[in-house]
Amino acid sequence: MPLSASPTLSVDTLLGPGGALQVALPAYEHRPEQLQMARAVERAFAERSYLLAEAGTGTGKTLAYLVPALLAGRRVVVSTATKTLQDQIFFKDLPLLREKMGLTFEAAYLKGRNNYLCLHRYAAFAQDPQFGSREESRYWPKLKAWAEDTQTGDRSELDLPESFSAWPRLSTTSETCVGTRCPLYETCFVTRMRKRAESADLLVVNHHLFFADLSLRSSGKRTEGVLPYYEAVIFDEAHALEDAASGHFGxxxxxxxxxxxxxxxxxxxxxxxxxxxxxxxxxxxxxxxxxxxxxxxxxxxxxxxxxxxxxxxxxxxxxxxxxxxxxxxxxxxxxxxxxxxxxxxxxxxxxxxxxxxxxxxxxxxxxxxxxxxxxxxxxxxxxxxxxxIDVAKELRERMYGALDTVVYTSATLAADSRFDFFARRMGLYGEDGQPVTRVRTLAVPSPFDYPSQAALYLPTHLPDPSAPGFIEAAAEEIIRLCEVSGGRAFVLFTSLRNMVRAYELAAGRLPYQALLQGERPKAQLLEAFRDTPSVLFAAHSFWEGVDVPGDALSLVIIDRLPFASPGDPLVAARIKQLQMRGEEPFEQYQLPQAALALRQGFGRLIRTQSDKGIVAMLDRRIRTKAYGQVFLDSLPDARRVDDLVELSRWFNGPVRPLRALRPVD
Missing domain, CATH: 1.20.120 (Four Helix Bundle (Hemerythrin (Met), subunit A))
Known part of the structure; x- marks a missing residue:
């Protein structure tokens, strides 16, 4: 790991004004926020401390942590919540640092075992291939040819349906793999991947793989994981850590x-x-x-x-x-x-x-x-x-004692301008309320000009979300808003039921392509959305980790404030636990969690400095309830509008009449 040995390399010489990045990319403009974050990450590595870094969209946070991580001279894991960001880091950002900025390092891209072809299982399957349908059997010749030629065994090289039922019999999990006792262990794709990782300076993984590996190692039953020994971890998209960790520790x-x-x-x-x-x-x-x-x-x-x-x-x-x-x-x-x-x-x-x-x-x-x-x-x-119920204790016991340097970063870590909520959920405070290790915090704003680039539409004429007729009224508003933006809209829902009902009410009346989450794989939906002016009705997975820069996305509509359902068993248990501690669950858990989720939804809109668009919140409670101010204070400082005519004037220039609507069936 030779980078740290060179006195001429630093975050300032690489990312600062006139630095290597600006020289390599003439069109690149220096971002003070990026350099500020990079210095904070550099300090965390030097001090061997923990850092919570919130970096607004457009900051360039990925390079802001990759550069000091590579300069640190230690093996570092970078863990993300989404495959999209994992791909961006490995196939775009790291080649930029290597080819354009002259850095020398080895990096490895790791996925869970079930993403790779198991040679042992494949050999058994090939003797008597069985498929769930005739349609699936048509992939067999292509799959056989790939299996004989692939150098990685990574399923992503194949264009297989997501629901391809034969894949579990062609791959393994940590549970089904027989490990070193397998006769094909040395030629196994996972073994090869792990050997590459053992010689790498930087390991790019996702949260699920990280915690699957950690839970195996810390269970005491098995010591061999997928990841080799590492010295520091950077969690990007860290707002998603709690859910990922709780699933693997159970x-x-x-x-x-x-x-x-x-x-x-x-x-x-x-x-x-x-x-x-x-x-x-x-x-x-x-x-x-x-x-x-x-x-x-x-x-x-x-x-x-x-x-x-x-x-x-x-x-x-x-x-x-x-x-x-x-x-x-x-x-x-x-x-x-x-x-x-x-x-x-x-x-x-x-x-x-x-x-x-x-x-x-x-x-x-x-x-x-x-x-x-x-x-x-x-x-x-x-x-x-x-x-x-609470992963804080699990993280303290399983991870923090073994790592002296951890960086958590996301565009959404602070709730109500404070990091306390996230830090407590991550176990960075002990039961006595004292920090368990040295923790620094940093919040750098987005460089985007939100007052001129974004409008926040806050109507109050719609029914309360729990009132009869809300979704019918919301469908009418969705149609009107799409008239303003010319389609090009994400309509995000907190429930699948409302998503499907709104789609049924509005899709046939929209003069644009209407897409529904679940009808096609996510990647195909996004491709169709980018190709043709569209309105995508979606929930859950489209609230975060989706990047559609430019004019293809100009409107994000959110049906209601994203409070987690108190009927969800895990949410209910966390509420009960806080009550037993004498704490107020709404203010200390439900409200800050929902505020962070809303910021994620808002973040789908403005992705570059040339983007312009609208976020519409159809839930009147953001204006009529006292707690609504917490949501408003957490959002970027966009222009606030409550009238469709004014909204159209801001977005389109001179007012044009909105299209007359046919009544809902």
Whole structure:
């Protein structure tokens, strides 16, 4: 790692006025905010301290942390929430630093195991390829040719449907991989990836991989993760860390996971092996027990519909004790039969069966006061889950003791101009309220001129979001707003139900292409949106991590303030925990969380210094409730408008009459 040895290289000589970046890119304008952040990151590495850095959109924060990280002379992990940013860092920003600025370093791009072809599983699958449909089978010739030629094994090289059902049988997870006992371990794509990572100065990963690796290492059961030893971590898009961490520090059992175990058990031995018939019988026994349990579970647990969740209570699990016993017996029999066998596949079956039995017991008792338990139904999948209510303790115990340098950065870290909310959620304060390590904070504003580039439309004539007729009135407003902007709009919803209903009401009346989240893969929706003036109705995944600069996106409409549903089991448990501590959950958790989420939605609009556009908030509570001021204070200083004619004049110049509307069916 030679960079730190050169006295001529520093964040100032690289990013400062007249520095290497400005020389390499003549059109580039020096950004004081970028240099300010880079110096703060440089100081964190020098002091071996923690930094919370909020950097507004357009600051250039990626280079602001990459440059000091590469100069630090230490192996650094950069973790992101989205694949989009991961790709940008590895394929755009790092080549710029290497090719245009003369920096010498090695970098590695790492994904979860399930993104890579497993050579061992592929060999078994190829002997008898089975597909979920005739349509899927048509990909087999292309997949075979790719498997014989690929140098990385990365699924992203293939144009496979996201729902390609055969992929789980062609890849592994940390649970299903047999590790060093695999006969193809040395040629394995994941092994090769890890070896490249061991010689790299910088590792580019995502939050899910980072915490999957951390939870494996800190569980005490297994020591080999995907990531090699590292000395510092930079979390970009750090606002998404809590959800990513809570998922990996918990446990989960599903019908899919049990079915996969039964299927893998059968496939672990060839049919001419004398043990195969017994293994097939034991797998069938496990399937029978699992099918009986998951058939009874929805009614017993109180689940309703294919997209629902409910808190998991020990009493409800008690109603399923007989069916659960059948699953346990199936797991125990499978484990007993495969225990002590030499084949790595059979050893893995033993381990997986034991882990599932242990996790089922933990879920059945539902007695840990530190965890929230819930059941969730999604389509054909039924999931029993338990997660830590508060990841703060987990992070203190699993991560902070081993790392002296951590940088958290995002465009949205501060709530009500303070970092306290994020710092407490991340465990940077102990239970006594004192910092657990040296923590510095920095907030650098966006260089964008929001008063001239953005308007915030705040109507008060719409019904309250909880009142009957809200979504019908909102659909009318959406149509009028799209007339102002000429389409080119994201319409963001806090619920799938409202998203679908608004689309049904408005899509047929819009003279623009109307797109609906879920109808196509996300990448295809964005491509269609950029190609043709469109109106995209979306929720959840489009609130953040989506970058559409330029005229293609000129309007962002938000249906209601993004308060997390108190009916969500994890949210409800966090509220209850705060109440038990004597704290006020609305002011200390629900409100700051929603304010940060709204800032993320707002951030989809202005992405460059030449962008101009409108953010429309259809929830009147931002103007009529006292807490609405917290939301307004958290947003950029855009021009505020409450009249459509004035809004059209600001956006389009001279007033033009709005198109007459047909009544809603």
């Amino acid at each position: 446990v989960g059992v599903s019908n899919y996971r049990l079915e996969e175990l039964a299927r893998d058990a059968v496939a672990s031995l060839k049919e001419d092996d004398s043990r195969h018939a017994m293994l097939r019988a034991l797998s069938a026994r496990l399937r029978t027990g699992a099918d009986a349990f998951f058939a009874q579970a929805p009614r017993a647990l109180g689940l309703s519909g294919h997209e629902s969740s409910v808190a998991l209570q020990a009493e409800a699990m008690g109603k399923l004790s007989s069916a659960l016993g059948g699953v346990r017996e199936g797991l125990a029999a499978l484990s007993a039969f495969t225990a002590g066998e030499r084949e790595p596949e059979l050893a893995a079956i033993t381990r997986r069966a034991d882990e599932l039995e242990e996790q089922l017991s933990f879920l059945e008792k539902a007695e840990s006061s530190d965890h929230v338990y819930w059941a969730e139904q999604r389509g054909k999948g039924l999931f029993l889950r338990a997660s830590p």
